[in-house]
Amino acid sequence: xxxxSLKGTRSMTFADAAEAVLADTRRAMTAxxxxxxxxxxxxxxxxxxxxxATLYTxxxxxxxxxxxxxxxxxxxFYRNGKSLFGRWGDLAPEQRKAIVASTDVPSPTMVWRxxxxxxxxxxxxxxxxxxxxxxxxxxxAEIAAWIRKYLDQAITLEALRAQFxxxxxxxxxxxxxxxxxxxxxxxxIPRGPMTRPGTSVSSSSRxxxxxxxxxxxxxxx
Numbered sequence: 001x002x003x004x005s006l007k008g009t010r011s012m013t014f015a016d017a018a019e020a021v022l023a024d025t026r027r028a029m030t031a032x033x034x035x036x037x038x039x040x041x042x043x044x045x046x047x048x049x050x051x052x053a054t055l056y057t058x059x060x061x062x063x064x065x066x067x068x069x070x071x072x073x074x075x076x077f078y079r080n081g082k083s084l085f086g087r088w089g090d091l092a093p094e095q096r097k098a099i100v101a102s103t104d105v106p107s108p109t110m111v112w113r114x115x116x117x118x119x120x121x122x123x124x125x126x127x128x129x130x131x132x133x134x135x136x137x138x139x140x141a142e143i144a145a146w147i148r149k150y151l152d153q154a155i156t157l158e159a160l161r162a163q164f165x166x167x168x169x170x171x172x173x174x175x176x177x178x179x180x181x182x183x184x185x186x187x188x189i190p191r192g193p194m195t196r197p198g199t200s201v202s203s204s205s206r207x208x209x210x211x212x213x214x215x216x217x218x219x220x221x
């Protein structure tokens with residue numbers, strides 16, 4: 001299907017749009033060139049800051065050059081030694097063998113390093129990373145303060161879990177974890193016997209948590 005007939009349709013996926021572009025141009029292109037054509041044709045709607053980098057990653061994951069061990073689907077793309085992408089289906093069997101034989105299969109580390117080199121100098125990416133770092137610094141300080149409250153016996157474990165469950169879904173969502181799974185991870189945090197703020201532990205209670213030996217005291221839980 002020609003790209004002209006695709007314009008105005010609902011948003012396509014990055015991979016589908018790339019295949020449409022390559023089918024129309026009939027030549028291998030860089031990810032940046034492919035994205036420029038996708039954007040010009042209005043094939044993909046995205047709010048991402050670095051769509052060309054996203055396209056590059058998606059095409060690499062679906063290429064014959066880098067395949068997951070458990071992925072038995074046919075490749076959709078290939079990348080040649082000049083970092084140009086083409087459609088795998090456009091190659092004859094002999095060409096496919098030559099591409100696989102002549103192209104080093106990049107490791108995930110190599111792919112991410114190349115991706116980083118593509119976006120590290122982009123103002124939008126640097127602004128995004130700066131914003132994320134500031135958000136993490138603020139959230140990290142708040143998380144530490146709540147954990148300190150728990151360790152100081154000012155709040156219960158249930159209160160700490162509730163904070164993690166709620167706020168890792170909202171303003172603490174910048175660390176890649178959220179919800180009840182994170183809240184449950186607060187369970188192993190050890191501390192002394194629970195008391196209300198402003199009260200002290202009785203001598204009888206204190207004796208139950210102290211070792212009678214002269215060696216190191218065992219941690220209380």
